[in-house]
Amino acid sequence: MNRLLRIALQVMCIASLLGGGAIRLFAQEPAQAPAKQDASKQDAAKQEPSKKEGDEDDENPFAPQPAPALPPGMTGSDVNDPRYKLAPGLYDAGxxxxxxxxxxxxxxxxxxxxGTSDPDNPKVLKTIGLLGIGNVAKIPKPMQLVIAxxxxxxxxxxxxxxxxxxxxxxxxxxxxxxxxxxxxxxxxxxxxxxxxxxxxxxxxxxxxxxxxxxxxxxxxxxFPPEPPPTPEEMKEHKHRLPAAQKxxxxxxxxxxxxxxxxxxxxxxxxxxxxxxxxxxxxxxxxxxxxxxxxxxxxxxxxxxxxxxxxxxxxxxxxxxxxxxxxxxxxxxxxxxxxxxxxxxxxxxxxxxxxxxxxxxxxxxxxxxxxxxxxxxxxxxxxxxxxxxxxxxxxxxxxxxxxxxxxxxxxxxxxxxxxxxxxxxxxxxxxxxxxxxxxxxxxxxxxxxxxxxxxxxxxxxxxxxxxxxxxxxxxxxxxxxxxxxxxxxxxxxxxxxxxxxxxxxxxxxxxxxxxxxxxxxxxxxxxxxxxxxxxxxxxxxxxxxxxxxxxxxxxxxxxxxxxxxxxxxxxxxxxxxxxxxxxxxxxxxxxNVQNQQKIVWPSTLVVAKAYIDQLERSQALSASQIASLRKAIGAAEKSHMAANKVKKLKSTAPSIEKSAASAKTPADASRMHSLAEILKNPSA
Amino acid sequence: MFSASVFFLSFVASFFPLRAIAQQKGASAPAVVQPGAPGQPTKTLPASTTGTLPPLSRADVEFMQGMIMHHAQAVEMTALIPSHTNNKDLQELGARISSSQSDEIRFMKRWLAARGQPISMAMPGMPDMDMSGKPMPLMPGMLTPEQMEALRKVKGAEFDRLFLTGMIQHHGGALTMVKDLFNSAGAGQDAEIFNFATDADNTQRAEIRIMQNMLEKKSSEEKQ
The missing domain is CATH 2.130.10.10 (YVTN repeat-like/Quinoprotein amine dehydrogenase)
Incomplete structure (x- = not known):
């Protein structure tokens, strides 16, 4: 696991102990990145934990939530699949x-x-600053890069x-x-x-x-945000800038x-x-x-x-x-x-x-x-x-x-x-x-x-x-x-x-x-x-x-x-x-949402795919499959010599015939398509 | 895609120093460009360009802080259901509201925490007062202490009715808050708050319809 993320987690743990608002939440920086803050703030933070212990509001909001129990009659996904427990990582995950x-x-x-992928780069602070986010010094460095x-x-x-x-x-x-x-x-x-x-x-x-x-x-x-309101504007909920923008x-x-x-x-x-x-x-x-x-x-x-x-x-x-x-x-x-x-x-x-x-x-x-x-x-x-x-x-x-x-x-x-x-x-x-x-x-x-x-x-x-x-x-x-x-x-x-x-x-x-x-x-x-x-x-x-x-x-x-x-x-x-x-x-x-009709060429490559499928579903006998493959192999080897192609064509009628008695519509359709290619094959 | 029920801070670790995978190779470096308005020319940007975002707006932060307070009341209301009514439909609805609003509270806390913002508008240590020391105002649609007290006192059918009317009022306030957010200058420009507010709006609109139907069904049953 990445060191910086671990730091972030530690910070969150500290934060959950400290409790209260984020002001206190980020009063302490991770140990690995020595604090530059004034001592009084740190002292204040140290006095907090005992007071706040057991406060449920202060749970770590970054911890994942376990799934509720499965409703009756429902089944979940397979936990024995190798995909369930793969090692974590951004670029080095299992x-x-x-x-x-x-x-x-x-x-x-x-x-x-x-910004940049280096949290110590001053550019990062500048970027965070540009975002107008609170006091940058209060945000732990690893967090600074993940804000947006x-x-x-x-x-x-x-x-x-x-x-x-x-x-x-x-x-x-x-x-x-x-x-x-x-x-x-x-x-x-x-x-x-x-x-x-x-x-x-x-x-x-x-x-x-x-x-x-x-x-x-x-x-x-x-678009620019509303500037901080004057006390008077605050009272009257007045807006200085219009929300509408041409x-x-x-x-x-x-x-x-x-x-x-x-x-x-x-x-x-x-x-x-x-x-x-x-x-x-x-x-x-x-x-x-x-x-x-x-x-x-x-x-x-x-x-x-x-x-x-x-x-x-x-x-x-x-x-x-x-x-x-x-x-x-x-x-x-x-x-x-x-x-x-x-x-x-x-x-x-x-x-x-x-x-x-x-x-x-x-x-x-x-x-x-x-x-x-x-x-x-x-x-x-x-x-x-x-x-x-x-x-x-x-x-x-x-x-x-x-x-x-x-x-x-x-x-x-x-x-x-x-x-x-x-x-x-x-x-x-x-x-x-x-x-x-x-x-x-x-x-x-x-x-x-x-x-x-x-x-x-x-x-x-x-x-x-x-x-x-x-x-x-x-x-x-x-x-x-x-x-x-x-x-x-x-x-x-x-x-x-x-x-x-x-x-x-x-x-x-x-x-x-x-x-x-x-x-x-x-x-x-x-x-x-x-x-x-x-x-x-x-x-x-x-x-x-x-x-x-x-x-x-x-x-x-x-x-x-x-x-x-x-x-x-x-x-x-x-x-x-x-x-x-x-x-x-x-x-x-x-453009996937503008779906186009797929049309397959009348080639032996496509014929061979159908034959594999008909073998898998046992829609054609082993001997039929073997003789078809032999005929196709011979045609390919001969670079589509006329006599070999003729032999191929002769196999089509028997496949058409088998299609009539196919057990599933999918197999019938495969046989029809296969017969069509065999009638008019190209390499 | 994204509506944002259990929304997690996209904590994508771009800070990982490891650059293990394919780097751009080849004759020419990628062009980094920025088009202009329609009909205007496109600018070429330096290869060193990195992403920038609009500044965070105060309205965003206040929306999140206010919505945490707002959602907390919904959770408080639904917590009354087991001890106050046997209505199964209401129990189911309450469980759904409670779980989605608790999820969303966690999301909002993460959003604020990651931005170094306080989770509450209240003065630290003084939950009933705002930063200027005045009493905390209620968010739109929130039930007054009197309404909450009335809800706690009743049971059965009367609780159901008060709960439903109260929660419709409460959810209606959330819609107002979302509308106010997007009607504030420079607000809602952060991708996460945009998704969250959009989703909260869709969800609460749907739940209002459900509750209105439950109320109508109840009143027609009572007439019979």
Whole structure:
């Protein structure tokens, strides 16, 4: 464990003995860093302990809270998993992995850290001083550097060509991933405002902004606080400075990234609640524009700052900024003219016309004790190829028809009694399943402890048929995590293995888990990577925000540590052929919430993946498998000689025939796809 | 992401001296840039640039100190439930409020402690007085000593009613505090307080709706 952290802990112990307010709390510096304070203060501190002993208010607020007992009938996660007890550390934590190889961690750049990583550097004191924080001398040095780390957290990812875009509460970092194992930082773009959710489309980059410190000009200084009041002002609660600021920006920024090392801001579209996340929507019938769905989850700002904004209840103001999403139209020829073109009331009750028509007392939930109005979406995943979007909207999962992307229409809504906060969604490639996530505890809490139910803070897998969602099962990270690891279901993407539905997903400090949900009733983990907690004595925010597959590699956006790059390795759950088939799929751009249909090439690599799957499920006999492999091997060896290809083609009919009697729809589908490739194979 | 129920100080140890992992290699150093307002040029910043943040505002500190006091009363109110009512719904609700508000009190204490700020607005050693020696004002929505006394005195159905109306008033005050925070110049710019206040607002809004429904259900039952 790190020495400095240990000092911090000791300080906290001292503090809890001393009790009282922070004035006394920090009256003594750690023994290792001799005090420069006057003697009288120290004497006063020494006299305190006896007086304060046993005062419950003085518990150490930094100690983790144990999980409450499991509710009856619930099961927790596995404490025998090797991931449960890994050694702590920031850069030297214990690691455990299965079916995944870690290639590189690229650390967060200094431009995205407060001050410096050396607590003895005078720059640190200067930074703390600039923050206007009390008496700097009273804060133990190790604490001084951790005051504002959420403000520098890494967030979501987007991809284009050889470039990776990593969002951060403080801006965006752009990486060169032409050689993923040697990923390098190209550009650090400073532009604070949180959370920095990011998308890319051709020469445009989009960024979500929601916090009050954000400025139109990307300035880091925020806005000046009210000066200390005069006694008279104190009495009258008078404010000298207006809260409303015309230069404040909350909404979606648009940058031109034609020069990847010098992004230029071309537009900044303001919204009432800002943008917590956003979703790029490309209408197949509209070549002149792209659209952005804006999900705002925080407070509605004053109309003095942005005209027309109202945070009233719907019965008081039918134009309230609550209970809606915002749709931005971006003209590709003139992105500077981007603007909000509609504000769909996606929670409306179609019968009554009430705009607050959805509550989480929805379809699965017989418990009427939870009538929480759903007034926001947290994130929306659009799948334009099937004309649908899945919205994870705080109290509900909803399904939207987006054939007219400016006017999305809700076609279904579901609820789940075990869900706390509907957070994100992804479709299976064939559009017959949707995986939702529940961000119970907001991502900042330890929610994978042995006593945390494996139905809470989990994925919920739904079947999707005729625009109706039907619950199938939950999937939660199977390994228990410690009480100092923030852990809950978070962002993931499909891994394009043909013939299977596989998702790679981030679980914060629970690490990365790869899950097969081909059978939605029995989802199964097939690979994972995990690090130990950043610290074992206190919860320090960290872990993977997003883990996405992009052109053959898995990229993890680590909140505290940086950017991780991984590769899948073969196991009994996933063969090299299946990995190679997934790697054979190439896309030029990837924004995970704008889901693209995966199309596999008609190659022998893909055929071999299907054969491995049919062997695993014993859908074809051993002799069939052997002769197919022999025929494929011969064709490959001959560089697709005509006679060998002809032999391959001749095997197709018998596979088609077997498909008719396949035991599962998955196997039938694999056999059909395999037969199609064999009829028309390429190397 | 982040709503912030059990919010932990992101104590990310950037002070770890160990720089074990990949350092940037290659021909050219990364560009550090800062865009301008829409249509304006982008500035190039020196490679040595490190992060800075807006100053902490007094409104932030007072919000946290005030909310600790505010939450403490909710915990005090819920502590009465076991001895004052057998209403199962209310017991469940009370347990949820008590656990989330206790969690949040711990978070607020951590936030203040890490910033070298006093946990209370009170004069040290004089919990009933503020720093200028005047009696401590109640935070918005807090029950008066008389209201608290009335709540302690009743049991059963009457306790349920007083508890629910009292807690709705109490939570309503928290919404006012959040609104005041974001309506103060330069406040709420700290990422942690922003997340915390946003989440507290969402949670308490939801609980108010739950309590209003419980009250309506009670009154319609009583009419029958």
């Amino acid at each position: 690691e455990s992995m299965m079916g995944i190889k870690h290639l590189i961690l690229v650390k967060k750049p200094d431009a995205f850290e407060l 780390q959420l403000a520098f957290s890494n967030s979501d990812l987007a991809f284009q060509g050889d470039h990776l875009f990593q969002g951060n509460f403080y801006g965006i970092n752009i990486f060169d991933i032409s050689n993923p194992a040697k990923t390098t930082l190209l550009t650090s773009m400073v532009c604070p405002g949180g959370q920095g959710d990011v998308s890319v489309y051709k020469n445009l980059m989009f960024m979500s902004v929601e916090m009050p410190n954000a400025r139109l000009d990307c300035g880091t200084e925020g 230069d404040r920006f909350r909404g979606v920024r648009i940058f031109d990234i034609s020069d990847i090392r010098n992004p230029r801001q071309v537009a900044a579209v303001q919204t009432c609640r800002g943008s917590h996340t956003h979703t790029l929507v490309v209408d197949p019938n509209d070549k002149n524009n792209v659209y952005i769905y804006v999900s705002g989850t925080s407070f509605v700002r004053q109309p003095e700052e942005l005209e027309g904004c109202s945070g009233e209840k719907p019965d008081k103001d039918p134009n309230t900024a609550l209970f809606r999403i915002d749709v931005i139209q971006v003209p590709l020829a003139a992105p500077q003219d981007a603007k909000v073109v509609s504000r769909p009331r996606v929670f409306m009750d179609a019968r009554t016309g009430a705009i607050n028509g959805l509550s989480n007392g929805g379809s699965h939930d017989k418990n009427e004790q939870k009538p929480r109005d759903t007034d926001q979406c947290h994130d929306i995943t659009v799948y334009s190829a099937i004309g649908l979007a899945a919205g994870a909207c705080s109290g509900n999962g909803i399904l939207l028809d987006i054939k007219d992307p400016v006017h999305p229409k809700r076609v279904d809504a579901v609820n789940d009694p075990n869900y706390s906060y509907w957070h994100s969604a992804s479709f299976s490639n064939d559009g017959t399943k949707v995986v939702f996530t529940d961000e119970w505890g907001g991502g900042l809490g330890a929610r994978c402890r042995p006593n945390d139910s494996n139905k809470w803070g989990a994925d919920a897998i739904f079947r999707l048929k005729d625009d109706k969602l039907t619950f199938a099962n939950y999937y939660k990270l199977p390994a228990a995590q410690s009480d100092t690891e923030n852990c809950v279901a978070h962002n993931g993407s499909l891994v394009p293995v043909p013939g299977r539905d596989i998702e790679v997903q981030a679980w914060y400090q629970g690490g990365v888990s790869v899950m097969d949900f081909t059978d939605p009733d029995h989802p199964k983990e097939i690979a994972y990577f995990d690090r130990g907690p950043i610290d074992s004595k206190m919860l320090i925010l960290g872990g993977d925000w997003s883990a996405y597959w992009y052109n053959g590699y898995i990229y993890g956006s680590e909140i505290a540590r940086g950017l991780d790059v991984f590769e899948l390795t073969p196991t009994e759950n996933l063969t090299q052929n299946e990995i190679d088939a997934a790697k054979s799929v190439h896309v030029s751009e990837e």
